[in-house]
Amino acid sequence: MSFTTVHIAPSILSADFAHLADEIAAVEAAGADLLHVDVMDGHFVPNLTIGPPIVESLRKVTALPLDVHLMVTNPDAVIPDFAQAGANYLTVHTETCPHLHRTIQSIKEHGVKAGVTLNPSTSLSALEEVVADVDLVLIMSVNPGFGGQSFIPACLDKLRRARQLIDQAGSRALLEVDGGIKVENAAKVLKAGADVLVAGSAIFRSPNYADTIAAFRNVAREL
Ligand code: DX5
Ligand code: ZN
Numbered sequence: 001m002s003f004t005t006v007h008i009a010p011s012i013l014s015a016d017f018a019h020l021a022d023e024i025a026a027v028e029a030a031g032a033d034l035l036h037v038d039v040m041d042g043h044f045v046p047n048l049t050i051g052p053p054i055v056e057s058l059r060k061v062t063a064l065p066l067d068v069h070l071m072v073t074n075p076d077a078v079i080p081d082f083a084q085a086g087a088n089y090l091t092v093h094t095e096t097c098p099h100l101h102r103t104i105q106s107i108k109e110h111g112v113k114a115g116v117t118l119n120p121s122t123s124l125s126a127l128e129e130v131v132a133d134v135d136l137v138l139i140m141s142v143n144p145g146f147g148g149q150s151f152i153p154a155c156l157d158k159l160r161r162a163r164q165l166i167d168q169a170g171s172r173a174l175l176e177v178d179g180g181i182k183v184e185n186a187a188k189v190l191k192a193g194a195d196v197l198v199a200g201s202a203i204f205r206s207p208n209y210a211d212t213i214a215a216f217r218n219v220a221r222e223l
Contacts (some may be wrong), residue, residue, distance in 0.1 A: 006190065006220040009034040009067050009176070010212050011200030012058075013049065013147040023060045027203065030210035031217075034067040034089075036178070036198045038147075039082070041072040044096055045145035052081040059086030067136075067179065067196075071144045072096065076103055083110035091115030091138050091176075094126040102135050115176070119143060120152050124161050136196070137162055141189075142179030146193070147200040151180030156192050163193025183212065186219040199217045 010032050015023035024035060038057060042048040058066060065088035072078060075092040076099075082090055090107045094116060097103045107114040115136030118126060120143055127137060139159045141151040159177055166173050176196035177189045188195060197216060204213040 003026075005195060006217065007033040007034075007174070007176075007196040007205070008198055008203075008216050009036040009198045010015050010203045010209075010213075011036040011038055011147065011178070011198050012037045012204075014200035014204035020058070023204065024058065024064075025060050027209050027213075028062055028064055030203075031213045032064060032203075033145055034196065035062060035064045035143070036200070037066055037087075038144075039068060039070050039072060039078075040145065044073040044093065045071045047145045049114050052085040054088060055082060057084035065089065067091070067115075067198075069138065071114075076106065079103070079106050079112075081108060083107070084111045087112055089113045089136055090115050090189075091113050093119065093144075095119055095122060097139055100126075100130055104130055108126045109141075117178075118158075119120075120155055120158075124158055124165060125153075127162070129164065131173065132171050134171070136174045136176055137166060138176040138178055138198075139182070139194075140179055141177050144179070148205075151185055155179075156188055159189060159192040159194060180188060183215045183219060186216055187223060190223055192219055 010027040038048040040047040067089045068087040113135035117138035141155040172196045173201045177194045180197035
C-alpha cells in the first residue's frame with residue numbers, strides 16, 4: 001500500500017444533515033476521494049436514511065464519486081433509481097441477493113460500478129463465485145445500521161483473506177472497509193490490504209476534516 005493508492009471515503013451518515021451541502025464541500029476541500037452514502041431501509045437494517053432524491057441532490061453539489069452502500073432488503077428494485085440519481089458505485093449485500101450474479105449484471109447494465117459486501121457474520125465464500133465480476137468488495141467491520149460503532153477485530157483476518165481472494169482471481173476490484181475506522185486503527189486495515197477506508201464519525205466528528213484526512217494519509221505513507 002502506498003500513499004497514492006489509499007482512498008478516503010467519508011460517510012455522510014455522520015454529517016450534519018441540516019447543512020449537507022456545506023459538509024460535502026468541506027470534505028471535498030479536505031481531500032476526500034469518494035463520498036460514501038449509506039442507504040438504509042429500516043428493514044434490512046434498523047435505521048432509515050436516504051433515498052434516490054437525496055443522491056440526485058448530492059450529485060449536483062459535488063464532483064466526488066458517489067459510493068452508495070445499499071443496506072436494503074430488495075436492492076434489485078432500487079438499482080435503476082439510484083443509477084439514474086447519479087451513483088458511481090452501487091454496493092449490495094450478499095445477504096439480500098439470492099441471484100447475486102444477476103444483480104451485479106444489472107448494476108453494470110445501468111452504467112454503474114458494482115460492489116458487493118458482507119455482514120461480519122457472513123462467510124467470504126459468498127463472494128468467491130463473483131469476485132472477478134465486481135469493481136469493489138466491501139468488508140463490513142461493524143454490523144450495519146449505525147455510525148459510531150466499534151471496529152470488530154475479527155474482521156481484520158477476513159479483510160486479509162478478501163485481499164487474497166481478489167488478487168488470486170486477478171480482479172481489479174477495490175477493497176473497501178467500513179465501520180469503526182479511525183486514524184488509530186488505519187495501519188492495521190491498510191496492512192491487511194484495504195484500498196478504501198470509509199470513515200464517518202472519525203471525520204465528521206473531528207474538529208478539522210482536512211487534518212483528519214491528512215492523518216489517515218500519513219498512516220498510509222508511513223506503513
Ligand atoms: C454502517 C455504515 C457505515 C457508517 C460508518 O452501517 O455502513 O458507513 O456510516 O460510520 P463509522 O465510521 O462512524 O463507523
Ligand atoms: Zn456504509
